[in-house]
Amino acid sequence: MNIRDLIKIGFSNLWQTKLRSILTILGVVIGIGALSSMISFGTGIQKNITDAFKNNDLFTSMNVTAAKIGMDDIQHPDPGRIRDAMKEKKAPLNDSTLELIRNVEGVAIAHPEIILPCKLVMGEKNTSTRAQALPAAMGKYKPYKDLMAGTFLLSDTGRQMVLSWETMRRLGYVCIDDKQNKLSKKDSSENRILVNADTMIGKKLFLVAATIDVKKVMKNPFAMMNGAGEEAFSEDSTVFTLTGILKRSGPFGSGDIKGGAVIPAKTASEIPTLGFSSIWDILSPGKDENQYSSIYVRVGDIQEMGRIRKEIEDMDMHVFSISDQLEEIKRGFLIMDSILGAIGVVALLIAALGIINTMVMSILERTREIGIMKAIGGSDREIKTIFFVEAGSIGLIGAIFGLLLGWLFTRVATLVINNYIVPDDEVAVDLFYFPIWLILGAIAFSILISLAAGLYPAARAARIDPVKALRHD
Amino acid sequence: MNIQINELVKTFRKGENTIPAVNHLSSTVRDGSFTAVVGKSGSGKSTLLNLVGGLDRPDSGEIIIDGKNVAALNRRELSVYRKTTVGIIFQSFNLIHHRTAQENVELSLAFNGITGRKRKEKSKALLESVGLGERLDHLPNELSGGETQRVSIARALANDPHVLLADEPTGNLDSSTSHEIMQLLQRLNKESGLTIIMVTHDRETAEIVSDHLIQLKDGAIMDEKIR
Numbered sequence: 001m002n003i004r005d006l007i008k009i010g011f012s013n014l015w016q017t018k019l020r021s022i023l024t025i026l027g028v029v030i031g032i033g034a035l036s037s038m039i040s041f042g043t044g045i046q047k048n049i050t051d052a053f054k055n056n057d058l059f060t061s062m063n064v065t066a067a068k069i070g071m072d073d074i075q076h077p078d079p080g081r082i083r084d085a086m087k088e089k090k091a092p093l094n095d096s097t098l099e100l101i102r103n104v105e106g107v108a109i110a111h112p113e114i115i116l117p118c119k120l121v122m123g124e125k126n127t128s129t130r131a132q133a134l135p136a137a138m139g140k141y142k143p144y145k146d147l148m149a150g151t152f153l154l155s156d157t158g159r160q161m162v163l164s165w166e167t168m169r170r171l172g173y174v175c176i177d178d179k180q181n182k183l184s185k186k187d188s189s190e191n192r193i194l195v196n197a198d199t200m201i202g203k204k205l206f207l208v209a210a211t212i213d214v215k216k217v218m219k220n221p222f223a224m225m226n227g228a229g230e231e232a233f234s235e236d237s238t239v240f241t242l243t244g245i246l247k248r249s250g251p252f253g254s255g256d257i258k259g260g261a262v263i264p265a266k267t268a269s270e271i272p273t274l275g276f277s278s279i280w281d282i283l284s285p286g287k288d289e290n291q292y293s294s295i296y297v298r299v300g301d302i303q304e305m306g307r308i309r310k311e312i313e314d315m316d317m318h319v320f321s322i323s324d325q326l327e328e329i330k331r332g333f334l335i336m337d338s339i340l341g342a343i344g345v346v347a348l349l350i351a352a353l354g355i356i357n358t359m360v361m362s363i364l365e366r367t368r369e370i371g372i373m374k375a376i377g378g379s380d381r382e383i384k385t386i387f388f389v390e391a392g393s394i395g396l397i398g399a400i401f402g403l404l405l406g407w408l409f410t411r412v413a414t415l416v417i418n419n420y421i422v423p424d425d426e427v428a429v430d431l432f433y434f435p436i437w438l439i440l441g442a443i444a445f446s447i448l449i450s451l452a453a454g455l456y457p458a459a460r461a462a463r464i465d466p467v468k469a470l471r472h473d
Numbered sequence: 474m475n476i477q478i479n480e481l482v483k484t485f486r487k488g489e490n491t492i493p494a495v496n497h498l499s500s501t502v503r504d505g506s507f508t509a510v511v512g513k514s515g516s517g518k519s520t521l522l523n524l525v526g527g528l529d530r531p532d533s534g535e536i537i538i539d540g541k542n543v544a545a546l547n548r549r550e551l552s553v554y555r556k557t558t559v560g561i562i563f564q565s566f567n568l569i570h571h572r573t574a575q576e577n578v579e580l581s582l583a584f585n586g587i588t589g590r591k592r593k594e595k596s597k598a599l600l601e602s603v604g605l606g607e608r609l610d611h612l613p614n615e616l617s618g619g620e621t622q623r624v625s626i627a628r629a630l631a632n633d634p635h636v637l638l639a640d641e642p643t644g645n646l647d648s649s650t651s652h653e654i655m656q657l658l659q660r661l662n663k664e665s666g667l668t669i670i671m672v673t674h675d676r677e678t679a680e681i682v683s684d685h686l687i688q689l690k691d692g693a694i695m696d697e698k699i700r
């Protein structure tokens with residue numbers, strides 16, 4: 001018998017016991033629905049984070065520091081570990097090493113990382129943030145490539161400033177974009193106003209940086225704690241012109257990670273600062289031969305990351321890349337995905353028991369029919385195939401409707417999350433993701449499980465003895 | 474070609490006892506003959522027919538058809554044998570109840586790999602030849618007993634078997650319908666030269682229709698007449 005006829009017989013068998021077949025399929029629908037929405041959740045979160053990384057070109061950037069200090073050194077219970085790690089450093093970070101890094105083939109841009117904590121004042125409002133000093137050449141890369149309004153820094157000097165959308169909001173201006181065109185309750189209560197981003201370009205604002213006189217502090221460190229050391233601090237304010245506004249970052253965005261404001265690299269060196277500002281500063285003892293605490297490197301091609309990293313490490317410098325952290329994060333996700341997946345698999349296994357039950361019942365009812373088929377020439381294999389078709393169809397139909405159910409569930413969940421959990425002044429999130437591999441994988445898995453469930457019943461059907469099956473009425 | 478049965482043995486186990494259902498039976502069924510197997514209930518008639526039909530395997534002995542020993546075939550070869558070499562009909566008809574007359578006949582053709590139009594046409598022709606041209610789309614329970622047995626005869630003949638095996642084909646039918654079925658079997662034997670082995674406990678009918686009569690007792694041949 002050809003496969004088409006066997007499929008027809010399998011289907012007509014299912015059709016004859018409609019109610020039972022539907023209930024069995026429903027079991028698979030629920031199993032696949034659970035499995036797919038669980039995995040969709042795991043993948044969705046992962047995608048959100050990976051996208052956020054991509055939007056900020058984090059995969060193609062790294063930080064070079066002099067001290068060979070890794071996370072494991074910092075977290076290690078023995079403080080001697082950090083000290084030893086620090087002693088290991090060899091090459092200092094200065095203009096000549098910066099030049100060496102710039103000359104490594106494939107390095108698109110390398111600049112010292114300067115981040116200064118500061119206060120921004122615009123009109124009556126002010127906000128505390130960190131200003132990042134960047135070369136104008138960074139305008140070629142995300143997230144500085146396409147701005148919401150204005151342009152990125154035009155030169156490495158001058159009093160130009162680019163602000164993030166979030167900083168603008170904290171300064172009282174909600175820039176209209178495709179995600180938001182009205183004020184949220186919170187915005188209104190904080191007296192913010194809705195503006196068109198373009199109209200803000202060219203506005204003036206003040207950057208206020210605090211300076212600290214280390215000598216004064218060192219003279220009497222305890223005076224600071226009881227407020228007597230006030231005179232060690234002073235504030236300097238500089239006028240800037242707003243040249244550009246960055247796009248709002250996504251739900252897992254990191255636009256503000258390094259600071260809500262960007263100022264030209266050279267300009268930054270003219271502004272008196274606290275002296276230590278980045279984590280690398282705090283970790284490195286004294287200023288010694290290091291001119292910079294950290295150098296930011298961006299590579300042109302992601303494929304070259306490994307090689308470039310190796311070359312810089314061979315210069316006896318330490319390289320830190322956020323994509324290393326992503327590997328850690330991904331491992332964490334793998335565990336989460338596995339747990340979520342396991343729940344779905346259990347649901348599907350229960351459905352498989354349903355399939356076995358249904359098929360065994362079907363065989364008991366059809367013993368005579370199977371006997372007839374064997375008597376007129378049906379082979380063991382053909383009989384088996386008929387039952388595999390039945391099981392496989394249950395799996396296939398169950399998977400299709402299960403995916404539909406899972407997808408519907410994620411849509412409803414997304415609606416609920418965005419309407420009741422995410423505050424209305426935050427970017428809407430979609431925590432679920434249904435990639436094609438999930439859809440095809442779920443279908444394949446469902447069919448596989450169903451066929452496995454059909455193994456025993458099919459073998460049992462094939463073993464039916466026609467003489468016994470046909471003996472009496 | 475003749476069917477050669479040599480020293481055939483089939484025993485069943487029932488608790489402590491073993492029942493010799495077929496006991497060292499040997500015979501030759503001539504090609505084109507109408508052989509009737511008679512005997513009391515429990516004498517081993519059905520068991521013998523099932524062995525010849527390849528539905529069951531003997532403990533020992535051989536059944537030679539077309540130069541092949543059916544007793545030595547493996548499961549796969551047996552299913553091919555059942556599909557192509559023999560056709561079988563039963564007292565209780567054994568049609569698939571949710572399939573129409575034509576579909577029942579088609580199923581047999583389908584197992585033999587015949588598809589599409591050819592299958593439709595052949596099943597229709599077969600049913601017409603047993604006088605059921607008007608009953609193609611009827612379900613078994615919409616047919617009379619005689620009609621149902623005709624459908625099963627059409628099905629048994631679907632793949633042009635060398636021998637038709639019939640296990641009490643009229644056992645569930647009234648006498649006039651039985652007579653019609655007997656006439657149909659006789660016609661098939663005479664006109665198409667089909668070899669028929671028929672089990673019956675109706676000795677009278679057996680004497681009339683057969684040209685080879687085997688009488689069984691306790692699984693062995695008690696009497697054998699060839700005309």
Ligand SMILES: Nc1ncnc2c1ncn2[C@@H]1O[C@H](COP(=O)(O)OP(=O)(O)O)[C@@H](O)[C@H]1O
Pocket residue numbers: 485486487492493494512513514515516517518519520521
């Ligand atoms: N599957 C079986 N298990 C045990 N005994 C059986 C089985 N099939 C047949 N027998 C026994 O074998 C003998 C012959 O049976 P059968 O061939 O059906 O006789 P008949 O068809 O002549 O009435 C009987 O005694 C019957 O009880």
Ligand SMILES: [Mg+2]
Pocket residue numbers: 518519520
């Ligand atoms: Mg019998």
